[in-house]
Structure formats: structure tokens, C-alpha cells
Amino acid sequence: MSRDRVNPLDYSRKTWMRLCMGFTFVFLYFPIVSLIAFSFNDSKRNITWQGFTLYYYEKAFANAQLHEAFLNSLIIAATSTTVSTILGAMLGLSLYRFRFPAQGPYEGMVHLPIVIPEICMAVAMVAFFATVNMPLGLATITVSHIAFSIPFVAVVIRARMAGFDHALEEASYDLGASQWQTFWNITFPYMKPGLLAGALLAFTLSLDDFVITFFTSGPGSTTFPIKIYSMVRFSVTPEVNAASTVLIVLTLALTMVALFVQSRSQGNQHG
Amino acid sequence: MVDNNTIISIRDVVKRFGSTVVAVNDVSLEIKQGEFFALLGPSGCGKTTLLRMLAGFESPTEGQILIDGEHMEGVEPNKRPVNMVFQSYAVFPHMTVHQNVAYGLKVTGTPKSEIDDRVRESLSLVQLEAMAARKPDQLSGGQRQRVALARALVKKPKVLLLDEPLSALDAKLREQMQIELVHLQKSVGITFVIVTHDQNEALSMADRIAVMEQGDVLQVAPPSELYEYPNCRFVADFIGKMNLFDGTVAGIKDGKVLIRVDEFADQLSNLVLPHNEHAKGEVGIAVRPEKIRLDENEPEDQQVRLKVKVTEVVYYGDESHLFLESTGGARFAANLKNEARDTHAEIVSGKELWVSWRPEDTLVLSS
Numbered sequence: 292m293s294r295d296r297v298n299p300l301d302y303s304r305k306t307w308m309r310l311c312m313g314f315t316f317v318f319l320y321f322p323i324v325s326l327i328a329f330s331f332n333d334s335k336r337n338i339t340w341q342g343f344t345l346y347y348y349e350k351a352f353a354n355a356q357l358h359e360a361f362l363n364s365l366i367i368a369a370t371s372t373t374v375s376t377i378l379g380a381m382l383g384l385s386l387y388r389f390r391f392p393a394q395g396p397y398e399g400m401v402h403l404p405i406v407i408p409e410i411c412m413a414v415a416m417v418a419f420f421a422t423v424n425m426p427l428g429l430a431t432i433t434v435s436h437i438a439f440s441i442p443f444v445a446v447v448i449r450a451r452m453a454g455f456d457h458a459l460e461e462a463s464y465d466l467g468a469s470q471w472q473t474f475w476n477i478t479f480p481y482m483k484p485g486l487l488a489g490a491l492l493a494f495t496l497s498l499d500d501f502v503i504t505f506f507t508s509g510p511g512s513t514t515f516p517i518k519i520y521s522m523v524r525f526s527v528t529p530e531v532n533a534a535s536t537v538l539i540v541l542t543l544a545l546t547m548v549a550l551f552v553q554s555r556s557q558g559n560q561h562g
Numbered sequence: 563m564v565d566n567n568t569i570i571s572i573r574d575v576v577k578r579f580g581s582t583v584v585a586v587n588d589v590s591l592e593i594k595q596g597e598f599f600a601l602l603g604p605s606g607c608g609k610t611t612l613l614r615m616l617a618g619f620e621s622p623t624e625g626q627i628l629i630d631g632e633h634m635e636g637v638e639p640n641k642r643p644v645n646m647v648f649q650s651y652a653v654f655p656h657m658t659v660h661q662n663v664a665y666g667l668k669v670t671g672t673p674k675s676e677i678d679d680r681v682r683e684s685l686s687l688v689q690l691e692a693m694a695a696r697k698p699d700q701l702s703g704g705q706r707q708r709v710a711l712a713r714a715l716v717k718k719p720k721v722l723l724l725d726e727p728l729s730a731l732d733a734k735l736r737e738q739m740q741i742e743l744v745h746l747q748k749s750v751g752i753t754f755v756i757v758t759h760d761q762n763e764a765l766s767m768a769d770r771i772a773v774m775e776q777g778d779v780l781q782v783a784p785p786s787e788l789y790e791y792p793n794c795r796f797v798a799d800f801i802g803k804m805n806l807f808d809g810t811v812a813g814i815k816d817g818k819v820l821i822r823v824d825e826f827a828d829q830l831s832n833l834v835l836p837h838n839e840h841a842k843g844e845v846g847i848a849v850r851p852e853k854i855r856l857d858e859n860e861p862e863d864q865q866v867r868l869k870v871k872v873t874e875v876v877y878y879g880d881e882s883h884l885f886l887e888s889t890g891g892a893r894f895a896a897n898l899k900n901e902a903r904d905t906h907a908e909i910v911s912g913k914e915l916w917v918s919w920r921p922e923d924t925l926v927l928s929s
Binding site for chain 2 (some may be wrong): 456458459461462463464465466467468471472476479480481
């Protein structure tokens with residue numbers, strides 16, 4: 292009995308490739324796994340493992356300030372997701388649909404917030420709010436989040452629409468539907484997975500944003516990441532780990548729901 | 563004047579994109595009620611643009627389009643009495659076959675009871691009743707095309723526009739669909755306007771064909787007339803295969819035209835052809851490959867005959883296509899029917915043959 296020969300393209304069966312993959316996984320996930328593990332650590336200083344407890348989860352859940360921060364984060368994320376998904380979708384759609392003068396430069400400008408450093412955007416935002424005399428608080432954070440989420444949604448929608456057969460819209464129009472009917476009956480169903488992906492992206496971007504939020508927040512508008520940061524500055528207790536773990540679980544659950552919905556609707560879409 | 567029989571009237575239509583690109587150049591066409599009309603031409607000749615102007619997706623830069631006597635200027639595609647079958651079929655992927663066909667009725671507010679009846683009727687027309695509940699991704703290419711047809715026909719349009727409807731199908735299915743489309747058109751009695759670049763498709767299906775090139779309509783005629791009496795070099799060359807030569811009218815004698823072709827000159831001083839009004843000055847001389855007779859010995863009874871050498875043989879099973887060259891440098895294509903099992907074996911490159919054809923099968927084209 293001889294061993295199966297390894298085909299030239301069977302990379303997953305090559306030892307060095309497996310080692311690389313294993314190393315990558317460890318590198319990516321070890322910090323997260325240890326974070327979760329130490330959230331159950333029965334030790335105030337959280338440096339060595341002392342034993343299993345759920346005490347810090349109870350403590351985190353009972354922490355009113357943490358509650359408030361989490362609620363703030365949710366309000367901001369929900370609002371900015373809704374607004375930026377609608378605006379971003381419209382932007383992505385018009386970039387796909389229309390040809391207009393200076394479209395290239397315009398498209399570049401639209402995508403700029405994705406590449407410019409967050410710190411620059413944060414400073415710009417603060418400067419802007421100062422000029423228009425807008426007091427820093429939940430509203431300014433939300434506006435900033437909308438601003439940096441729009442391009443991400445637009446890019447996702449644009450990419451989704453690249454595979455769209457324009458003849459579908461023409462066919463609908465030809466069959467007697469108005470432009471409005473055509474959009475809701477034909478274009479929108481096709482956009483849906485992109486909308487969902489874009490919204491999810493906007494939501495997670497908003498939920499865990501630190502730099503821009505830090506600059507644009509005011510008194511009483513502490514968000515979850517900022518609250519955790521201030522807790523860490525005192526000491527890294529298992530309570531911080533517990534709060535972070537909750538956030539991780541929440542994000543994972545949301546992502547899984549989104550992927551599930553997307554895969555189902557994609558199964559229906561593809562011809 | 564619009565006579566009662568005309569369903570589409572295209573008058574002096576020009577379509578320019580930007581200031582330089584002329585897609586359709588001063589085209590006038592009348593399409594009759596109940597006709598199967600084909601717009602035929604190579605890609606980029608303006609045929610699709612013309613069709614899209616009929617559907618309302620493009621508007622003419624100049625000229626007018628009338629459908630059933632009504633001016634179509636400013637009439638949106640959703641208000642026109644025409645429907646289109648798209649090249650990609652454009653079947654709505656997220657709807658079932660039934661929903662696809664019902665769509666055009668639903669959006670215009672047709673009563674529900676009527677919709678069901680008409681959808682069923684339309685689906686039976688294309689033999690898809692059994693597939694009504696399926697989604698497009700569960701259908702074959704041919705079936706999707708039928709959905710597109712049923713979806714357009716259910717609207718009872720005055721004209722059905724078809725944009726290269728068969729180009730995405732494989733050869734066998736295409737031939738079957740050609741026949742079905744013709745039957746369908748005759749049974750529903752709706753005028754069909756089809757755009758195609760495939761001359762066989764146009765010849766086999768259409769009642770009349772308009773040949774277009776670079777925005778111009780060169781000839782409008784029934785298929786047999788187009789094939790046997792093309793009015794210019796482009797049509798002669800584009801439709802079917804053609805042996806083309808340059809000639810000069812040498813004179814007229816006893817009501818016959820004498821034409822000198824340089825490549826024939828060493829064997830045949832003049833072609834003597836029946837009278838032809840185009841025969842003036844420089845002319846094009848054309849003869850179809852299947853009109854050419856092949857002989858091993860000199861055909862004394864034929865007036866137009868040339869000695870040639872076989873340069874190449876392409877074997878197709880039922881036929882072999884021969885490429886031949888005369889001593890004067892005239893190149894011919896001719897067809898050899900493989901009537902006996904060993905016919906093709908006797909014809910090999912380098913073999914000497916005689917080609918001949920009847921003078922009346924010769925086309926004289928004005929240059």
C-alpha cells in the first residue's frame with residue numbers, strides 16, 4: 292500500500308502549508324480566546340488563572356454605567372445604520388446607474404473616508420461641529436458615524452449591482468411597469484443581500500468605533516468601547532473581559548443571522 | 563400616407579450618439595401587420611438601436627416612428643403597444659414562471675381572475691404549463707426563453723420585438739426554436755420584428771428581411787429575393803457565400819451584355835450574359851457556389867466554363883467545399899455533394915476540374 296500522491300495543487304495537504312495555516316489561526320484567535328477564558332477567572336488582578344467563576348459577568352451586568360454606555364452604543368449604531376444604509380444605497384445605486392461628468396473624481400471622493408486615517412476624520416469632525424456650534428454629544432457621534440459608514444455601504448451596494456442585468460429593469464419597464472414599480476419589484480429584491488451586508492457592516496463599524504467617537508463625544512454620551520477603555524485604564528479586571536465577551540458573542544450572532552439570511556436569499560436569486 | 567396594413571412606419575429616422583457616432587442613418591421602413599420581419603446585419607450596424615427605438619429605450623435624433631398610426635415621440639416604453647424579448651431573456655430571477663408571466667398584467671392593474679386565465683393561456687402557447695411553479699434557475703436556457711416569450715405575448719402587444727433571441731442557444735435547439743417561433747407567430751398573428759446577425763436565422767424565419775450596414779438599410783426583400791437577387795456587393799457577400807469578381811462591360815451585342823473579367827481573360831475573352839440594367843462600366847460579377855457545376859471533362863455544352871485546379875477541400879460530411887483556382891488567377895468556391903461514399907476520395911488538392919455555370923445564374927452588381 293502506497294500513500295496517495297499529493298497533487299501539485301493540493302496545497303491543503305502540504306505540511307508547510309498546514310503549519311502556516313495553523314500559525315495564522317493561533318496568531319488571530321489566541322488573544323480572543325484568552326480574553327474569553329480569563330473572563331471566567333476568579334482573580335481581581337487577572338494575571339494568573341485562579342479558578343472558574345461567573346462573578347464578573349454578574350458584576351458587569353449589574354454595572355449601571357456599563358448599561359448606559361451599551362445603550363448609547365446601541366442607539367447610535369441603530370440610527371447611523373438606518374440612515375447610512377439608505378443614503379449609501381442611494382449613492383451606490385446612482386454610481387452604478389448614471390454616467391455624469393467628473394464621475395471618476397466624484398467616485399474617488401466618495402471612497403476617500405475609507406482610506407483617510409480615522410484620526411484625521413475625527414479632528415475634521417470636531418472642527419466642523421465647532422464651526423457650526425453643535426454641542427458634542429450623542430447627536431454629533433451619530434452624525435460622524437453616518438458620515439464614515441456611507442462609503443462602506445455604497446461600495447457594497449455598488450459591488451452587488453455590478454452583477455445586475457440592466458435588461459431586467461428594461462424588461463419590467465417594457466411590460467408596463469412605472470420606474471417606481473420597477474425599482475421596488477425588480478431592483479430592490481436584487482439589492483437586498485447587499486443592503487443587509489452593508490447595514491451589518493455599518494452597524495459593526497459604529498458599534499466598535501473608538502477614535503472618531505472619542506473625539507466627538509461629550510458629557511453623558513459615553514459609548515461602550517469608550518467605557519471599556521476607561522475601565523482598562525484603572526485595571527484589567529475580568530469584568531472588562533466579561534463585557535468584551537458579551538460584545539463578541541453579540542456581534543458573532545448578528546453576523547451569523549446576516550449570513551444565514553444572505554445565503555437563503557442568494558439561493559433564490561441565482562439563475 | 564399610412565395604409566391600413568402598415569403596423570410600423572419608420573420615417574427618415576436618424577440616431578446619433580454624441581456628435582460623431584451615427585448608429586442609424588436616415589432609415590425609412592414600413593412593416594406590415596402580421597409580418598415576420600427581420601433586421602439583419604453585422605454587429606454594430608445599428609439594427610439593435612433601431613429595435614430599441616421601436617421599444618422606446620432610445621429616441622430618434624431625427625425622423626418619426628409610428629406604431630399602428632400613432633406617433634411614438636415622447637411615449638415611454640411602458641406605454642407603447644409593443645413588447646420585447648431580450649437577448650439575455652431578462653427573466654426575473656426572484657419570481658416563479660407564473661409570476662414572471664403575470665408581472666406585466668399585475669403592474670398595469672389587470673383583475674386577478676383575468677390574470678390567471680391569461681397566464682395559463684400564454685404558458686400553454688409556449689408549452690410551459692407544467693413549469694409554472696418553477697424558479698428560473700430550475701429551467702434550461704430554452705425554457706427561460708419561452709418564459710420571456712410568454713411574458714411578452716401575455717400582454718397581447720401589437721408588435722413583438724425580439725433582440726437576437728436565439729443567439730444564446732446551442733445549434734440543435736436553435737433550429738428547433740426557429741421553427742417554433744414561426745409557428746407561434748402564425749398562430750398568434752402578431753407582427754414580429756427580430757434582430758439577428760445570423761443570416762440563416764433570418765432566411766429561414768422571416769417573411770421580409772432588411773439588411774443593414776453601418777446605419778444604412780441596403781435592401782429590403784423576401785428571403786429568396788435577397789439571396790438570388792442581392793442589389794449590391796455587401797448584400798451579395800453577407801448573405802450566403804458568393805464568388806465575386808471585378809468586371810468591365812465591353813459592349814452590348816444582340817441584346818446580350820459582354821463583360822470582360824481580367825482573371826477569366828486567358829480562357830474566356832468575354833462573359834456573354836442576358837441583358838441587365840446594372841451593366842454599365844465597372845461591375846461586380848457574382849455567382850453562388852452551389853450554382854457552379856463541376857466536371858472532370860470539358861463541358862462543351864456550357865458557354866461559361868473555366869479550367870481550374872483544386873487548391874483545398876473542406877469535408878463536411880454531406881458536402882465538401884472545394885476551393886479552386888484558374889490559370890488566370892480566378893478563385894472559386896464550389897460545393898460538391900457527396901452523393902456516393904467514395905465521391906470525396908476522388909477529389910484531392912491539385913486535381914484538375916472544369917467549372918461552369920449558366921449565364922442567367924450570374925449576378926451583375928453595380929459597383
